[in-house]
Amino acid sequence: MxxxxxxxxxxxxxxxxxxxxxxxxxxxxxxxxxxxxxxxxxxxxxxxxxxxxxxxxxxxxxxxxxxxxxxxxxxxxxxxxxxxxxxxxxxxxxxxxxxxxxxxxxxxxxxxxxxxxxxxxxxYQLLVVNQNVKANSVAELIALAKKEPGKLTYGSGSSSARVAAELFQQMSGTEMTHVPYKANPPAVVDLVAGQTDLMIVDLPASLPQVRSGKLRVLGFSGPKRSALVPNVPTIADTLPRYEAGxxxxxxxxxxxxxxxxxxxxxxxxxxxxxxxxxxxxxxxxxxxxxxxxxxxxxxxxxxxxxxxxxxxxxxxxxx
The missing domain is CATH 3.40.190.150 (Bordetella uptake gene, domain 1)
Known part of the structure; x- marks a missing residue:
């Protein structure tokens, strides 16, 4: 007791x-x-x-x-x-x-x-390229990457950005070179400057550069279009079942x-x-x-x- x-x-x-x-x-x-x-x-x-x-x-x-x-x-x-x-x-x-x-x-x-x-x-994320990359669509980017394997470079400062790009390569049959960063915002700065060719990265880091004309957006990584960029097709429109978030x-x-x-x-x-x-x-x-x-x-x-x-x-x- x-x-x-x-x-x-x-x-x-x-x-x-x-x-x-x-x-x-x-x-x-x-x-x-x-x-x-x-x-x-x-x-x-x-x-x-x-x-x-x-x-x-x-x-x-x-x-x-x-x-x-x-x-x-x-x-x-x-x-x-x-x-x-x-x-x-x-x-x-x-x-x-x-x-x-x-x-x-x-x-x-x-x-x-x-x-x-x-x-x-x-x-979800945006697939963006700098203005020197001669591609205006996901299909054109894939064709460019296949033409010269390993020449195109992509930056990433998070696993989401890294894996999104790796998944893109896997599903498109392309080969690109990875450039690691401590975080996504500085990677976007180098992308704008032409130090790298492309990224698949979150909207806060990329969309302002798209709206200012410093980057070109080719696709959205979600299963359906984003209300923020309604005219941007999904990457899945070109690569069926692609989704990265x-x-x-x-x-x-x-x-x-x-x-x-x-x-x-x-x-x-x-x-x-x-x-x-x-x-x-x-x-x-x-x-x-x-x-x-x-x-x-x-x-x-x-x-x-x-x-x-x-x-x-x-x-x-x-x-």
Whole structure:
């Protein structure tokens, strides 16, 4: 009986403590770490969410860009952070599903080092070339690549961009040369300057350059045309069943208290329901794709398997 009373008292205390923790969180500024540089889809999403969470809670949200190592620097930073809900990670399939299949040495574990909070968005990409490339359609680009195998170069600063281009080569029977970057925005800068020939990259990084006439868009990587570029055909119009995209999700360090995870999930779900954040999502060519923490965990496991199959089929070797 004494043990039973002690156990009941402990459970009651834990319940009250958890509830109190959720009620007081956040009590100070939050840092959201991202593995890309300003101008990327993830950066824009993080800043929009951060602004709304600040409005909802009165606490500042700081966005910390730690580009490099395919998002690995940011992932490692969060993995080593104190699990108190004040250092968070908005990231993509690059760090959580693809990197284990692309990198020989991974300085973090995408499953064990993080607590899933919520899925946020899903998005697609544009196939763009610089103005010196003599191709005005996907079919013409394929013909050009086949004419001189290995001559055309493509940049990538994320696994989404890398795998999208590798999948394109596999399905089109072409061979191009890969040029790696720390993040997509600087890769786009070099593409505009003519240092590389093409990319398949997210809309926030590429669409402004298309609209200014500095890049030419040939195709959209989604299964149907985008409302942002309705006159741009899908790559699948030329390569049937081609589809390449990415997703963004929110994670906390492993062992973050469940009441904090629940509070975070509530905050980001409320933020993504606001017109201002929805507008940022839609203008970046993404769509909202919310989930529970448990659903995100299951989704990530399935994505680890799916990206592994894609990467092996594409013949990409670990670096």
């Amino acid at each position: 004494p043990f039973r009373r002690t156990l009941l008292a402990f459970c009651a205390f834990a319940s009250l403590t958890g509830g109190a923790l959720a009620e007081t969180y956040p009590a100070r500024p939050i840092t959201i770490v991202i593995g890309s540089s300003p101008g990327s889809a993830t950066d824009g999403l993080a800043r929009a969410l951060g602004n709304e969470v600040t409005r909802l809670t009165g606490q500042a949200v700081v966005i910390e860009n730690r580009a490099g190592a395919m998002g690995g620097i940011a992932a490692q930073t969060v993995a080593r952070a104190k699990p108190d809900g004040y250092t968070l990670f908005i990231t993509t399939n690059t760090t959580q599903a693809a990197n284990p299949h692309l990198l020989k040495k991974l300085p973090y574990d995408p499953i064990k080092d993080f607590t899933p909070v919520s899925m946020l968005t899903k998005g 990415y997703w963004n999700a929110l994670y906390a360090p492993a062992n973050t208290p469940q009441p904090v995870v629940q509070r975070l999930s509530e905050l980001v779900h409320r933020a993504l329901a606001t017109p201002s954040v929805r507008q940022v999502v839609e203008q970046s060519g993404q769509e909202i794709a919310l989930s529970s923490a448990e659903e995100l965990g299951r989704f990530q496991l399935a994505e680890l398997d799916r990206w592994g199959r894609i990467i092996r089929t594409a013949g990409i070797e670990k670096e």
